[in-house]
Amino acid sequence: MFSQGQILFGVCFFIAFVIVMIFAYRKDLKLHKVFYKGNYKVLLAFLLFIVLLFVIKIFLKR
Template identity: 75%
Template sequence: MFSQGQLIFAGCFFIAFVVAMIFAYRKDVKIHQEFYKGNYKVLLAFVFFIGMLFVIKVFFKR
């Protein structure tokens, strides 16, 4: 499906992308801690909402 050259390029690109994201995050970690303190609450609310939708779907299916 993919040639060997394409697979090698994809692997190298993925590794370079991950390394660049790690460096970018480490550079901005202080800013993230200051401005995004309550993010986990939003994530928990979102997961709870999706869970409730699933429960309602299962409840009304029966």
């Protein structure tokens, strides 16, 4: 499906992307602590909502 070169490019691109994202996050870490306090609550609420939708789907399917 993919050639050897395409796979190699994809792996190299992914590694480079992750490294750049780590450096960018570390550079902005002070700003994240100031402006994004409590964002884990939003993530937790979103995940609970998704789980609730799956539970409703399972119970209504029976």
